[in-house]
């Protein structure tokens with residue numbers, strides 16, 4: 001038997017395609033129905049994402065609403081007891097086999113923990129402006145700080161809080177409607193992305209280049225960490241994204257940036273030399289597959305190969321703008337071998353003048369970069385590496 005929720009979710013899923021991803025169709029559906037309250041929105045989002053999370057378990061001969069119900073049932077069973085779904089089934093069905101083969105886990109336990117994390121609904125993270133962190137936590141009420149207790153994260157105890165102001169939001173409200181959001185006092189930003197800003201550790205006296213700034217998630221964080229001082233060049237190939245960045249910066253009262261279009265090529269947007277360059281490169285987004293399960297079924301191995309080349313090229317083009325002693329930070333919200341360690345090894349081998357450096361008090365060997373695993377942070381998967389110009 002179908003339900004109105006399953007029918008509505010099926011209506012959304014029927015519009016999803018590689019050109020119209022699930023999150024886009026959902027936003028459109030929710031945005032054009034003023035009658036949906038926040039509980040209904042959350043239920044619809046949950047049902048659509050459960051469908052794509054359990055996609056390979058579902059019987060394709062069933063009608064869509066029936067498959068949605070089957071997915072919700074699997075989600076309920078898994079949430080009550082993750083062991084109810086066999087590890088072999090998770091490994092075979094939660095993501096395409098070629099994708100699993102492109103991930104290098106530190107241990108078999110980490111592999112299973114990752115697979116289980118993939119099947120959980122994701123946490124919602126916010127980044128308050130530093131000055132307002134305490135008051136935002138009080139105002140939103142249902143918040144908790146991040147937990148970095150996992151020893152395998154490799155942070156030294158003294159540096160065990162790589163994102164001191166990050167808050168997990170567990171309440172029922174639509175945060176986009178909160179007064180504090182409208183005033184720009186906080187952003188919705190995944191914990192792993194917030195760690196990237198802290199890894200850059202920019203100083204108010206410095207000049208930074210956020211080379212792939214997109215809509216400015218990290219530019220705004222860098223600006224806050226720099227107390228709205230110094231200068232950040234924010235570039236992206238998409239002018240529309242820069243327009244959104246300007247809007248967000250206006251809301252957050254961030255003024256220490258210059259937004260300029262740059263296509264990623266060898267002609268740099270400025271002759272300025274930088275204390276720090278962040279290359280938050282375009283990537284496969286495999287690290288976001290818990291939050292965006294539809295993407296598991298649209299990515300191909302060819303995409304990964306092409307992205308490797310683009311990522312390497314962006315590092316090649318940007319590092320020339322470093323000052324002596326300047327830092328180059330590479331970040332990707334993916335954890336595939338090709339886009340992480342392979343990029344870093346190829347780039348390091350070609351650039352002995354750049355010294356690999358550790359980040360955030362990390363104890364692991366510098367040359368290997370830093371993996372932020374979804375199951376350890378309850379957040380997106382992310383990879384970071386950094387070099388200093390000798």
Ligand SMILES: C[S@@+](CC[C@H](N)C(=O)[O-])C[C@H]1O[C@@H](n2cnc3c(N)ncnc32)[C@H](O)[C@@H]1O
Pocket residue numbers: 193211212213214215216217218219236237238241262263264265280281282283310314
């Ligand atoms: C991971 S996203 C950036 C996210 C952004 N830094 C943030 O924190 O919100 C990567 C960005 O790189 C841009 N991009 C893609 N290919 C590029 C290229 N070849 N050169 C420069 N930017 C590129 C995309 O437009 C996209 O906005």
